[in-house]
Amino acid sequence: MQETDAVKNARREMEICNACRYCEGFCAVFPAVELRREFSAGDLSYLANLCHGCRGCYYACQYSPPHEWGINVPRTLAEVRAESYAEYAWPKPLATVFERNGTLVSLVAALGIAVVLILSMLLNSPGNFFGAHGTVPDSFYEVIPLWAMQIVGIATFGYSLVALWMGARNFWRDAGPRDKVGPTAMAIALWDVLTLKNLGGGGNGCNDNSEAFSMRRRYLHHAMFYGFMLCFAATTVGFIYHAFLGWPAPYPFISAPVLLGTVGGILLLVGTVGLFAMKFVDDPMPNVRRLLGGDIALLMLLAMIALTGLVLLAVRATGAMGLAMAIHLGFILAFFLVLPYSKMVHGVYRSAALLRRAVERKMKPLGGE
Amino acid sequence: MPDRTKTYDVLVAGGGNAALCAAITARQAGASVLLVESAPKAFRGGNSRHTRNLRAMHDVPNEVLTDAYKEDEYWDDLLRVTGGQTDESLARMTIRASSGLFGWMRDAGVRFQPSLTGTLNLGRTNAFFLGGGKALVNAYYLTAEKLGVEILYDTEVVSMNMDDGSVRSIDITYKGFPETVHARCVVASSGGFQANLDWMREYWGDAVDNFVIRGTPYNKGRVLKNLLSQGVAAIGDPTQCHAVALDARAPKFDGGITTRLDSVPFSVVVNRNGDRFYDEGEDVWPKRYAIWGRLIAQQPGQIAYSICDSKAFPLFMPSVFPAIKANTLEELAVKMKLDPTKVRETIDGFNKAVKPGQVFDNLKLDGNATAGLTPNKTNWARAVDKPPFYGYPLRPGITFTYLSVKVNDKAQVLMDNGQPSGNLFASGEIMSGNILGKGYLAGFGMTIGTVFGRIAGQEAARRARN
Numbered sequence: 139m140q141e142t143d144a145v146k147n148a149r150r151e152m153e154i155c156n157a158c159r160y161c162e163g164f165c166a167v168f169p170a171v172e173l174r175r176e177f178s179a180g181d182l183s184y185l186a187n188l189c190h191g192c193r194g195c196y197y198a199c200q201y202s203p204p205h206e207w208g209i210n211v212p213r214t215l216a217e218v219r220a221e222s223y224a225e226y227a228w229p230k231p232l233a234t235v236f237e238r239n240g241t242l243v244s245l246v247a248a249l250g251i252a253v254v255l256i257l258s259m260l261l262n263s264p265g266n267f268f269g270a271h272g273t274v275p276d277s278f279y280e281v282i283p284l285w286a287m288q289i290v291g292i293a294t295f296g297y298s299l300v301a302l303w304m305g306a307r308n309f310w311r312d313a314g315p316r317d318k319v320g321p322t323a324m325a326i327a328l329w330d331v332l333t334l335k336n337l338g339g340g341g342n343g344c345n346d347n348s349e350a351f352s353m354r355r356r357y358l359h360h361a362m363f364y365g366f367m368l369c370f371a372a373t374t375v376g377f378i379y380h381a382f383l384g385w386p387a388p389y390p391f392i393s394a395p396v397l398l399g400t401v402g403g404i405l406l407l408v409g410t411v412g413l414f415a416m417k418f419v420d421d422p423m424p425n426v427r428r429l430l431g432g433d434i435a436l437l438m439l440l441a442m443i444a445l446t447g448l449v450l451l452a453v454r455a456t457g458a459m460g461l462a463m464a465i466h467l468g469f470i471l472a473f474f475l476v477l478p479y480s481k482m483v484h485g486v487y488r489s490a491a492l493l494r495r496a497v498e499r500k501m502k503p504l505g506g507e
Numbered sequence: 508m509p510d511r512t513k514t515y516d517v518l519v520a521g522g523g524n525a526a527l528c529a530a531i532t533a534r535q536a537g538a539s540v541l542l543v544e545s546a547p548k549a550f551r552g553g554n555s556r557h558t559r560n561l562r563a564m565h566d567v568p569n570e571v572l573t574d575a576y577k578e579d580e581y582w583d584d585l586l587r588v589t590g591g592q593t594d595e596s597l598a599r600m601t602i603r604a605s606s607g608l609f610g611w612m613r614d615a616g617v618r619f620q621p622s623l624t625g626t627l628n629l630g631r632t633n634a635f636f637l638g639g640g641k642a643l644v645n646a647y648y649l650t651a652e653k654l655g656v657e658i659l660y661d662t663e664v665v666s667m668n669m670d671d672g673s674v675r676s677i678d679i680t681y682k683g684f685p686e687t688v689h690a691r692c693v694v695a696s697s698g699g700f701q702a703n704l705d706w707m708r709e710y711w712g713d714a715v716d717n718f719v720i721r722g723t724p725y726n727k728g729r730v731l732k733n734l735l736s737q738g739v740a741a742i743g744d745p746t747q748c749h750a751v752a753l754d755a756r757a758p759k760f761d762g763g764i765t766t767r768l769d770s771v772p773f774s775v776v777v778n779r780n781g782d783r784f785y786d787e788g789e790d791v792w793p794k795r796y797a798i799w800g801r802l803i804a805q806q807p808g809q810i811a812y813s814i815c816d817s818k819a820f821p822l823f824m825p826s827v828f829p830a831i832k833a834n835t836l837e838e839l840a841v842k843m844k845l846d847p848t849k850v851r852e853t854i855d856g857f858n859k860a861v862k863p864g865q866v867f868d869n870l871k872l873d874g875n876a877t878a879g880l881t882p883n884k885t886n887w888a889r890a891v892d893k894p895p896f897y898g899y900p901l902r903p904g905i906t907f908t909y910l911s912v913k914v915n916d917k918a919q920v921l922m923d924n925g926q927p928s929g930n931l932f933a934s935g936e937i938m939s940g941n942i943l944g945k946g947y948l949a950g951f952g953m954t955i956g957t958v959f960g961r962i963a964g965q966e967a968a969r970r971a972r973n
Contacts, residue, residue, distance in 0.1 A: 157765035157827040160559055160639030163620040175825060197645060198638030200556050200763045204549050340637050342618055349645035504821055 139179035139225055139312055144217040148182045151214050154207060161195040165336040166495045167215070168195070172503035183225070184313040186218035187484070187491040194339035196424040197349045203423070212424035220429050223483050226312070228304030235479045240431020243476050247439050250472030251465055258282050258464045267460040275386045281460040282467065294474035301478035306486050314490060315497040323496035330492045334359060347421045355416065362409025362440065368402025369447070388454055400451065403444040410441035436481045443469045509659060509681055509688050515541045516971035517964070518677055518690035520664040520730050522546060523553030524640070524953055525935025526696035527647035528960025529967065531615055533694075534654045536968035541690065542656055543679055545663040545697070546725040550761075551644065553698050554722035554907055554936065554952075557763040558640030560633040561957060562950035564606040571609070571619040571634040578602050581632075584948055588797065592944020600916055601942060604958040609634070611961070616646030629793060633950040639764075640953075664730050667693060669737040672922050673929035692967035695920065695933040696960060699908035700728020701748060702760065707908075710746045717809035719753050719904045721767075724760040731912065731937055739928070740913035740921045743940025749947040750800025753904030754826040755810060765827035768899050771799060772887050773819035773869065775857050776901070778806040781840070781849030783857070788886035791872065797947035804903040811901040812843050814854065816893040822869045830897040839896045856880065858890040907952065911940030918963035932967050934959035 139145060155161065155171050162168040167189050174181065193212045196202055201209040224233040235242050259267055262281055271277035279287075330336060334356050337344060342351040376395040379385040389396050414437045417430060446466035453462050476482075517533040519526045522544025530542045544551050564581050565572050581602045585593060609619075618637040622630045629635075636643045651658065659681060666678040674693045679686050700706050702724045707715045735741050757766035771787050772795070778784050785802050789795055803811045820830070833839035840850035860877035867873055867889060877883045912920050912933050919927035920938075935956040942955060 153825075154765055154827050157825055158639075158763070159824075160636075160642075160764070163635075163637045175821075194638060194642075198642035200639065200641050201765075205761065206758065340618065340620070342637075349642075349649055504825075 139183040139218075139222060141179055142221055144214070144221055145179050145182050148186065148214050148218045149177045151209050151211055152177050152182065152185065154201060154209055155211065158201075160200070161198055161211075163340040164194040164198070165190065165192060165339070166330070166492065167211075167336075169503070170495055170498065173498060173501045175504055180313040182218055183222045183309070184491050184494055186215040186222060187309070187313070187487040188336075188495055189215040189219070190334065190337040190488070191216060191424075192337050192339050192344040192355070193421070193424045194342075194345055194351075197345045210424055213426055216426045216429060219484070219487075220426065222309070222313075222487065226305045226308035226483075226487070227479065228301050228308065232479060236432070238431070239429075239480060240433075240435040243432060243435035243439060243472075243480050246476050247435075247442070247469060247472040250470075250475065251468030254468035254471060255461075255464045258460065262460065268457045269460075270455065270457045271459060273388050273390075273455050275388075277454075277459070278387055278463060281463060287467070290471065291474070294471060295477075298474055298477035302483065302486055305478060305483060306490060309487050309490050313494070315494040317497050319493060319497055323493060323499070326496040326499065327489065327493040330496070331489050336492075345421075345424075346416060347419050355413070358409045358412040358416070360409070361405045362413065365402045365405025365407070365409055365444070366440070368398050369406060369444070370402075372396070372399035372402060391451075396451065399447060403447045403451075406444035407441055407448070410437045410444065413437055414441065432481050436476075439469060439473055439476070443473060509541065509662070509679065509686050510657075511686060511688065513539075513689070515539050515657075515688070515690040517541070517692050517694060517967045518543065518688065519694045519696055520667070520677075521553060521696035521698060521935065521937075522551045522658075522660075523696065523698065523935060523956065524555035524558070524643065524647070525956035525960040525963075526553075526694070527644065527651060528957050529694040529696055529932070529934050529964035530656045531647060531651050531654060532961045532964025533968040533971075534651065534656050536965060536972070538968035538971050540651075540656045541688065542651065542658045543662045543664055543677075544658065544660050545727075546660065546723065548660045550723065550725065551648065551660060552641060552723075553726060555644050555956070556641045557722050558636075558643075558950075558953050559764065560629065560635045560950040561608070561953040562605065562633050562948060563608065563954065564602050566606070568622075569609070571622050572631065573622045574631045576632045581605075584794075585942075585951070588794070588946030588948050589944050590946065593942050597914075597916060598942045601955055601958045604961075605954045608957055608961075612957070615650045617643050618646070629949060664697065664733075666733050667695070667730065667737075667931070669734075669739075669928075669931070671929075672738075672926060674931050691971035692930045692932065694918075694960075694963045694967050695730050695734065695912065695931065695937050696935045696956075696963070697730040698723075698726035698728070698936045699748070699939070700731055700910065701726060701905045701908045703727040703729075706732070707905075711804075714804060714809050717902060718804070719755075719757045719762065719766070719902050720760045721751070721753065721757075721762060721904045721906050722760075726907070726936070728908070731910070734912050734920070734931075738923050739931075740923050740925070741910065742913040743909040743911045743944065745908065745910040747909040747940070747943075747945045748800075749797055749906035749909075749943075749952065750804065751796050751904045751906065752799035752803055752811070752813075752901045754828050755900035755902040756828045757902070757904065762827075762904075766904065767796070767824075768813060768826045768901060769796070769823040770813045770815060770819075770899055771795075773822045774813040774815040775854060775884070775891055776811050776813050777845070777850065777853055778811050779808045779845070781846050781853050783853060783880070783882065784811075786882045786885050788876070788884045788888060790886075793949050796949075799901075800903040800905065803901055809903055812845060813899045813901055814839065814850070814891060815897050816891045817895055817897070818889065818893050819891075820897050826899065828899075830899055832895050832897055834894045834896070836891075836896055839898050843898050843900060854891050857884070857888075858892060861888050861890050864888070906947075907936045907939065909940035909943050909945070911938045914938045914941055914959070916962075917966050918959050919966065930967075930970060932963035934963040
């Protein structure tokens, strides 16, 4: 991590927090602060990625603006976090994509749809593209051949996984733990990821736009995350059906892939639209306005994937199937492409930061009560 | 906007913990309540904004407190720090009431941290607010708003116009404009006068220029002075206050908790002349931190310097300001503008006087002492000899003053003739001197504020509604 102004400001704030420690009950960040007296840029990147942005500490802070010290930990750590995404991006020249991330994600989404639509219209006669194919086996692949889906999907998603892995490696070297990672630490970190324990202000929830606590953000994120995982599971089951059992798509409504996808899609839609709506009512003070674009673009991309997936299910036996599928796959293509260059990376770095916190769990705070 | 035509059942002057407890309790009892806070919303809550915990009696462990802390031990602790300058009946009533506060506080939205364990051992005696005092204040304001307490920020009580022992009307300035409001009963919870430097100067002279006011700059003592000028009985020595050792680099006001230094027990502390002046290791820090403000206030220039070596440095909470660091004691002395020869002499003398002792243990009175010094250090004495050396300049940090209005066990304010006022009650720092004649017990201010705030709210509502 480089010594930027954001990093220096984060160090100033963490040193004040370390002399106060009133917020230690809110989340993992403050107990982690208490373990050290000096904060390297890598430590600050670790703390920034450990912060879930629940804002409990902002409202509880006796030094928050307009106090002359102007402590605003959620905003300050969000600044460092955003810089860390660029810092760890792979390959390095693509770090700049985090600067105007909302524009990038939106543009890629638009291009994704355009490319898939144009190509599939070029590859098909209008009669085939707009024809009703019913729900006979392989009907999807009459419009877009399976091999095309597989090659593009594996190439883009595979590339993104490699890029995410390289980013994670960069994070780990700069801001990862110095001690051995044991199975208990892994289990604790996994639990923290799956429950979003730290998005709860010590069990009371987040502060959205006032001193009042609410579980809204946590539950919406759960809906989005588990919805996404169900959709992923639907795709995986479909792949197993097709590749190993010889059952090609489409599947009947009462089948594992369709049920998983439907429930997942609805949850994903509820979570993303809910989190999007919250952006309008959130208190702007503990947030970084500049980062809003990237957040919203990703939420909308995920929402559109869910929505178009559900539409495709509804119209799959009609002549609208070709169009619906091309648009759905266009969004998915865009998602695969922007995966390592969007807010999605927060999942990787935050999980890694939680793992480091779990590794450090037995260290004793320095000084203090 | 204040409603000039209305007669409120209860007006509460102040906006900190005691005021909020009074306002919420009165409203819960059915009274219409107006709360008048002189600070803007962002700085509401008086000194409570900077607090962290409340000292509570308990006979068995609960979710927030370990072990037991019974009435007699609590009373003994109070007796010791006040040197007997307290009122046993009010104090014992407060102590007993402190055991029954959690349920009400929780219902009013206050959240506690799970019981703490640590070097200061406060987890047994003190319940910690999740997020600290500002989080508690926020919770109380939310509850008060929900219940329908009318709240005015940027509004100061200028005068409570008393006649025949009762408040007849209240002059306020609302966002800078004078107004007069009426209430059947009034609760004064507007704090001490420590932020009124001119008033402080009457007792301390120019030494006040070297004091740091840890808390809110809004506690000007305006209501206190106004009441004392109208025949309300005073109690307490105006020079007594909760005063701790602070980092001398703290801002004049509102620096809060982060400017305090816990380094004293593990340091050698010298004054401006390079001389030691008090036993740094007399007792564990939570029982001694509140005497060091006054000790430093009595030194030349109201300043002292805490000096330790790299063995001691990790043992205490850092202040927000970086330690002054040097590889030799002389260099450290020069950096702190002290006479290097004198500091060297003092530390050498100290190091020679350290008795070969027992195992060093920072968690308890370890008996490692010096011999033959005046004064000796009676615990945690170790040679200061392992570079680098660290130093902090210290100033007296005033938390709140003890000069108070006199009250009885119903939180009624007493007049000079000993009779209780007909409709005036008090809670919090403005009456703390009834119980705290001198010294301080960590978290006791919040206990007094909560207990008396609840009583004042209850009594004021009852009287107003009858």
